[in-house]
Amino acid sequence: xxxITQSPRHKVTETGTPVTxxxxxxxxxxxMYWYRQDPGHGLRLIHYSYxxxxxxxxxxxxxxxxxRSKTEDFLLTLESATSSQTSVYFCAxxxxxxxxxxxxxxxxTVL
Amino acid sequence: AQSVTQPDIHIxxxxxxxxxxxxxxxxxxxxxxxxxxxxxxxxxQLLLKYFSGDTLVQGIKGFExxxxxxxxxxxxxxxxxxWSDAAEYFCAVGAPGGSNYKLTxxxxxxxTVNP
Numbered sequence: 001x002x003x004i005t006q007s008p009r010h011k012v013t014e015t016g017t018p019v020t021x022x023x024x025x026x027x028x029x030x031x032m033y034w035y036r037q038d039p040g041h042g043l044r045l046i047h048y049s050y051x052x053x054x055x056x057x058x059x060x061x062x063x064x065x066x067x068r069s070k071t072e073d074f075l076l077t078l079e080s081a082t083s084s085q086t087s088v089y090f091c092a093x094x095x096x097x098x099x100x101x102x103x104x105x106x107x108x109t110v111l
Numbered sequence: 112a113q114s115v116t117q118p119d120i121h122i123x124x125x126x127x128x129x130x131x132x133x134x135x136x137x138x139x140x141x142x143x144x145x146x147x148x149x150x151x152x153x154x155x156q157l158l159l160k161y162f163s164g165d166t167l168v169q170g171i172k173g174f175e176x177x178x179x180x181x182x183x184x185x186x187x188x189x190x191x192x193x194w195s196d197a198a199e200y201f202c203a204v205g206a207p208g209g210s211n212y213k214l215t216x217x218x219x220x221x222x223t224v225n226p
Contacts, residue, residue, distance in 0.1 A: 031212060042201060042218035050210045099145060100214055102155045
């Protein structure tokens with residue numbers, strides 16, 4: 001199984017503060033993704049990466065930025081968190097057989 | 112752009128009954144298709160996938176799905192549901208090839224299983 005670690009797993013923060021979520025993988029997969037999950041919306045893609053320093057926007061990228069300076073780490077940053085960004089965030093990697101393998105999620109609450 | 116519709120937000124079945132969850136996709140060619148399951152408070156687990164070939168695919172936990180190009184559908188089925196199947200199910204579509212590979216998910220179907 002692909003090894004994905006998300007940190008932190010839970011975070012409570014206040015409106016206007018910066019937040020960074022980290023996704024770490026152990027198997028050198030090229031593609032990495034950040035999704036958010038909200039009731040009634042399923043999973044929506046925020047940003048994805050197809051290599052070191054190669055990233056692109058997903059369908060809900062406003063208010064988020066990402067960085068990938070090395071293969072194993074994909075960081076998601078909320079520059080100034082808002083209450084609408086309260087969500088569960090999932091990182092995923094694309095496996096060699098084409099499906100996405102997901103981390104356990106990071107629950108973010110913005111007060 | 113690719114998209115997925117799961118028409119049923121919530122389905123309730125009795126244990127032992129058969130199950131079919133519907134999924135319709137929009138994509139110009141033959142897509143990659145997936146079904147994932149999510150138990151409460153957990154991450155997503157892949158049930159099965161379709162890339163090409165035989166249109167009836169078998170997955171884990173006794174699930175199967177059938178790709179029907181004419182109907183743009185990829186419905187998930189199970190002949191006899193167990194109480195442990197209660198979860199949320201997501202259909203997803205991906206576009207083969209290129210550096211912009213990504214999956215688009217439906218909004219999910221919540222399955223309740225009555226004893």
